[in-house]
Amino acid sequence: MDDLDDLYQEIILSHNKRPRNEGELNPHDHEAEGYNPLCGDRLQVYVRGGSDQIEAVQFTGEGCAISRASASMMTESVKSLGGAELEAKIAEVLQILTAKEEPTVDPFEMGELAALVGVRKFPPRVKCATLAWHTLQAALRDKNSISTESDD
Amino acid sequence: MPEFNIDKIRAAFPILSREIGNKPLVYLDSGATAQKPKAVIDRLTHFYEFENANIHRGVHYLSMNATTEYDEARETIAKAIGAPKVEEVIFTRGATESVNLVSNGLSETLVEGDEIVLTLMEHHANFVPWQILAEKKGLTLKFANVTDTGEIDMEHWKSLFSSKTKLATFTHVSNALGTINPVKEMTAFAKDKSDALVLIDGAQAVPHGKVNISDLGCDFYVFSGHKVFGPDGIGILWGRGELLNAFQPFQSGGDMIEHVSVSGTTFRQIPERFEAGTPNISGAIGLAAAFDYMENEVGWEAAEAHEQSILKYATERLSEIEGLHIRGTAPDKVGVISFTMDSAHPHDIGTILDTCGVAIRAGHHCAQPLMEHYKIAGTARASLAFYNNREDIDALITGLEKVQRFFG
Numbered sequence: 244m245d246d247l248d249d250l251y252q253e254i255i256l257s258h259n260k261r262p263r264n265e266g267e268l269n270p271h272d273h274e275a276e277g278y279n280p281l282c283g284d285r286l287q288v289y290v291r292g293g294s295d296q297i298e299a300v301q302f303t304g305e306g307c308a309i310s311r312a313s314a315s316m317m318t319e320s321v322k323s324l325g326g327a328e329l330e331a332k333i334a335e336v337l338q339i340l341t342a343k344e345e346p347t348v349d350p351f352e353m354g355e356l357a358a359l360v361g362v363r364k365f366p367p368r369v370k371c372a373t374l375a376w377h378t379l380q381a382a383l384r385d386k387n388s389i390s391t392e393s394d395d
Numbered sequence: 396m397p398e399f400n401i402d403k404i405r406a407a408f409p410i411l412s413r414e415i416g417n418k419p420l421v422y423l424d425s426g427a428t429a430q431k432p433k434a435v436i437d438r439l440t441h442f443y444e445f446e447n448a449n450i451h452r453g454v455h456y457l458s459m460n461a462t463t464e465y466d467e468a469r470e471t472i473a474k475a476i477g478a479p480k481v482e483e484v485i486f487t488r489g490a491t492e493s494v495n496l497v498s499n500g501l502s503e504t505l506v507e508g509d510e511i512v513l514t515l516m517e518h519h520a521n522f523v524p525w526q527i528l529a530e531k532k533g534l535t536l537k538f539a540n541v542t543d544t545g546e547i548d549m550e551h552w553k554s555l556f557s558s559k560t561k562l563a564t565f566t567h568v569s570n571a572l573g574t575i576n577p578v579k580e581m582t583a584f585a586k587d588k589s590d591a592l593v594l595i596d597g598a599q600a601v602p603h604g605k606v607n608i609s610d611l612g613c614d615f616y617v618f619s620g621h622k623v624f625g626p627d628g629i630g631i632l633w634g635r636g637e638l639l640n641a642f643q644p645f646q647s648g649g650d651m652i653e654h655v656s657v658s659g660t661t662f663r664q665i666p667e668r669f670e671a672g673t674p675n676i677s678g679a680i681g682l683a684a685a686f687d688y689m690e691n692e693v694g695w696e697a698a699e700a701h702e703q704s705i706l707k708y709a710t711e712r713l714s715e716i717e718g719l720h721i722r723g724t725a726p727d728k729v730g731v732i733s734f735t736m737d738s739a740h741p742h743d744i745g746t747i748l749d750t751c752g753v754a755i756r757a758g759h760h761c762a763q764p765l766m767e768h769y770k771i772a773g774t775a776r777a778s779l780a781f782y783n784n785r786e787d788i789d790a791l792i793t794g795l796e797k798v799q800r801f802f803g
Binding site: 245246247250251256259281282283284285305306307308309365367368371 | 747766772773802
């Protein structure tokens with residue numbers, strides 16, 4: 244398997260083609276816009292519930308296959324999580340994408356999210372994959388917008 | 396001048412023979428920055444190995460020689476671009492700094508209510524400085540629409556002029572679409588219709604054919620060295636001397652002063668007026684070497700004809716791909732092909748092409764207002780130079796077939 248097959252694994256392509264939970268969530272308690280000024284992609288994340296307990300997450304927006312698949316998988320994987328468990332999930336995904344050291348990824352434990360590790364071989368694309376997760380964090384903190392090019 | 400031979404031309408660009416991930420490099424991103432011929436690389440090496448010294452300072456041989464080389468570089472470039480007076484050619488860091496220098500200069504004279512006419516196809520470099528100036532001074536910016544083929548809507552553009560128009564600025568060639576604008580006619584209209592000064596952004600025009608500034612009738616013309624096969628960090632502002640000398644200096648320090656005393660400082664005239672501190676000496680000399688190379692080794696006409704033939708071939712081949720849409724189909728274009736695909740996002744196209752050794756640009760091309768106009772986040776852009784050949788286009792097509800295998 245070459246690097247490209249690692250990046251565009253079936254699971255990524257499937258989420259890109261048929262994203263789960265795409266569309267505005269109504270009603271919602273939190274929302275935020277994530278923006279990647281380098282490519283102009285925008286992503287809107289809507290959350291029902293909150294940090295204590297997420298009831299549902301949906302997203303809208305334009306983006307590449309990586310950002311859409313990551314957003315789609317994010318909406319599925321954080322549903323009904325809350326508190327420390329939610330924080331750990333977000334931290335885990337950001338860690339496998341951005342840690343300096345090659346992370347050990349257990350596909351049995353991580354499930355579909357393990358597919359995101361292929362993005363590591365394409366450094367310019369890492370921000371595409373992290374965008375949805377940072378936008379979720381922003382929404383939960385009632386921060387209306389985040390940019391991949393700002394510090395937090 | 397030797398006859399145009401594409402294989403010999405390609406051999407003169409060392410980077411074109413390297414591989415990217417075991418695949419021959421196919422460089423289709425010259426709109427972002429052009430590759431450099433050996434003549435330019437050698438000139439820079441020679442300067443640092445044998446000629447390096449600061450200019451306008453020393454009584455010693457090397458300093459005097461570097462000063463001469465630097466001054467001659469200005470003369471070479473002035474001649475190459477048809478600048479009527481050598482001193483009107485100002486060395487800057489690039490087109491962006493050139494525009495900023497003019498906007499800074501005009502900030503002294505423009506007053507609240509004055510209007511600037513721009514177009515929606517401007518690069519951010521010829522957009523943001525005016526936006527900032529407008530906010531600071533209470534100016535009104537008016538933007539000409541772009542048609543579906545990617546041309547300036549001339550009727551609309553003409554309708555934007557009024558007695559308050561103090562500046563009209565437009566790009567010579569659209570960086571995102573490749574459209575060549577009728578800048579001479581536009582300048583004539585602006586001059587006829589108003590008292591407006593005219594600034595032309597030539598960053599994407601100069602690499603694609605001979606530009607003769609004297610013929611255009613404009614007041615300012617800007618471009619970057621790195622896009623015209625020269626080094627980065629060097630660029631040109633050409634402006635009418637009487638206008639430039641009336642501007643306050645953009646930066647201040649050494650070399651640009653006439654006399655400094657504790658009670659005050661007087662400034663020199665152009666070009667030194669705008670070249671504070673030690674300039675990019677090697678960059679200026681390298682840029683002159685790039686123009687020498689184009690004039691004496693390649694020939695602008697032959698380069699342009701070859702690029703147009705590759706553009707035609709590329710346009711035909713790309714048009715055969717189902718679900719691919721070329722953005723910018725003006726009859727008068729340089730070798731820039733922006734496109735979108737129904738099945739794949741520009742970034743995914745860019746990544747897959749990269750694994751085929753094909754370098755293109757994906758994104759908004761620093762022309763977000765234009766992307767908004769087309770209601771797209773960005774495009775994939777293949778941009779050509781005279782060193783590209785049909786094999787480059789074939790490799791692009793093969794890469795796009797791979798994109799379709801993943802996303803089709």
